[in-house]
Amino acid sequence: MLGPAFWLGVVFCFAVLPVRAVLAGSYDFYVDSGADDDGNGSVDKPFKKIEDAINQAVKGNKIYIKDGEYFTNVTLRKSVKLYGQSSSKTIIDGIVTMGNDTTLDNVTVRRGGIVVKAESKVKIVNSSVIDFGRIGIDIEVGNGSLTVSNCKIHGGKGKGMYIQAGNKVSIFGNEIYDNDEEGIDIRSKVDGTIWENSVYGNGESGIEVILGESNLAIKRNKISRNGSSGIAAQFYGLNPNYGNVYVKENVITSSRNYGIDCLLPQGGKPQFDYWSKTIDLLDNTFEKNNKGNFAKACNLVEDGIDKNDLSKVNETKKTNSNSEDQEDDLTELQDEDKKFLAEKQRLDGVENEIRYLAEEFESEKKLAVERMAQVGGGFGFWLSGISSNDRAFLTACLKKIDDLDEKLELLETEENAPLEEKIKNQLEDFSRFAQEVTSFLEKGENRGVIYRLLSMLGWAHNM
Structure with a gap:
């Protein structure tokens, strides 16, 4: 067993390492436009060209580019991350093409622009794209x-x-x-x-x-x-x-x-x-x-106020101030507009609440579907039913869906009649899935009964 003296020595060695050695561990390859042509990509002998580093890189490698101008097109792939020394002085003069899980950080891309390939997840941070x-x-x-x-x-x-x-x-x-x-x-x-x-x-x-x-x-x-x-x-x-x-x-x-x-x-x-x-x-x-x-x-x-339209109403009102009848008409129109817009805003708020409840439902549904797939995919479920942990998890999902159902039912009011169909459809979705989970739990309970019967007969341990 390694003693305290050994670990103290390890800590001491890391503490006195020079800064450059720490930096060398931070990146897998280095590039310097002023380097010699025979570089190997190390911090002491960097590559001269960015593409040389990319060609040598494997999945997840990080490449450090020193300040300078690099007149080239660059294609990032294999989850490679490209880091510049400084965003204003590390300049790629060309097109940068980015594949999946790639990163461009602290670099200026000049004249060519950046193309992100289809189906790719990429990050571009602390950089400039110019001219x-x-x-x-x-x-x-x-x-x-x-x-x-x-x-x-x-x-x-x-x-x-x-x-x-x-x-x-x-x-x-x-x-x-x-x-x-x-x-x-x-x-x-x-x-x-x-x-x-x-x-x-x-x-x-x-x-x-x-x-x-x-x-x-x-x-x-x-x-x-x-x-x-x-x-x-x-x-x-x-x-x-x-x-x-x-x-x-x-x-x-x-x-x-x-x-x-x-x-x-x-x-x-x-x-x-x-x-x-x-x-x-x-x-x-x-x-x-x-x-x-x-x-x-x-x-x-x-x-709640259409500022653009109401300002026009006010302008019209000033223009026609000599006609009391026109003023009355405009005032009445403005009041009706305000009522209409206020009602619309209220319904928009109700619709947002429905949307929120639907999103919460979809989240619970996803969790429940994933758990049922895990539980129901094995032989154990067909023989012994559902475990207490899985039952508790799905029961909690049902409870959450029931709570969402109650909140949605509170929105079934006469004043929300324009949204009646949307509320009804969402309630039906809640009900259908709740029944699906309930049926799954009942099947698990039934199979558990079979297992217990076999256990009583002394056969379950041999299966």
Whole structure:
């Protein structure tokens, strides 16, 4: 057995290691544009070319790039992570293509932009993408995942970011500015968060999003001085489904057109409530947008008041102040609008509660389905039934579903009649699955009876 003296010696050795030795353990390969051609990728003899390090790397390796200019296209694969010495001085002049589970950190990508391959999960952090052509960061169509954090994306001839359909995103704390087209262009069926970014001075809209089946939170961004609108929401007939887009606590100012615009780029006719059901607004600040806070087509509500439309009512009222009849009509219209909008906001709140209960149900359902698959997949279940631990787990899931059912039933009121069908369908889902779990538990109990009978006969131990 190793004594205390041995371990004390080990601690002492690590404590006196030089800094460079610790650094050598931090990365698997090193690259320096000023190195000799015969480098082996070590800290003492780094590779001269990034591609040499990538070709030698195995899954999960980390590559450190010293400051310098690297005139090359780079393809990251095999879960490789690329780290620059400093974001402003480690420059890749070319296209960076990123495969699954790759990372780009502390690097400037100049002129080429970044392409994220389909179905890939990648991270781009503490980096800059500058002076590019058509797109700064482009994630291909598919079920991929993109995290972009603390980056600067600017000076492009096209879009700052292009998030194609089906992906999940986390776009946080970035500056996206002075690009010729949109700052962020988001296609349909995209999920995720766009949070605390500064999006300004772009040639078209700051953020453009196709709403169909998107599930997005756009929160606490500063969106200003963009060449079209702050946020351009779009409907496409190819995907007419509602989305779920929360726009909260943003500051949207000095747009050339609207703070928020609602557009039909390919025509089509959305449902009358499409925009208001898909976009939820809360606590945003709108200032100095040239054509107003909201385009008229949007019919959006901010904190229970359509500020854009009501301001027009007030302007009309001032213009016609000489006519008492017109003033009375406008006042009555304004009061009716307020009542209508207040009722709509209340129903939106109820609908959000239904959505929340449905999400909680799906979470419990997933847990229960996974546990039933584990329990019911083995021979033991068919012979001996369900264990006490598994029974307790599924019983707890049933209890949670029952609680959700009770909360949902409380929403079945006359004033919520417009949502009656949605509530009814959700209650039916709750009931069907609860019955499925109950039936599973009963089967487990029945098989347990068979096992106990065999035990009484002295046969179970021989099986």
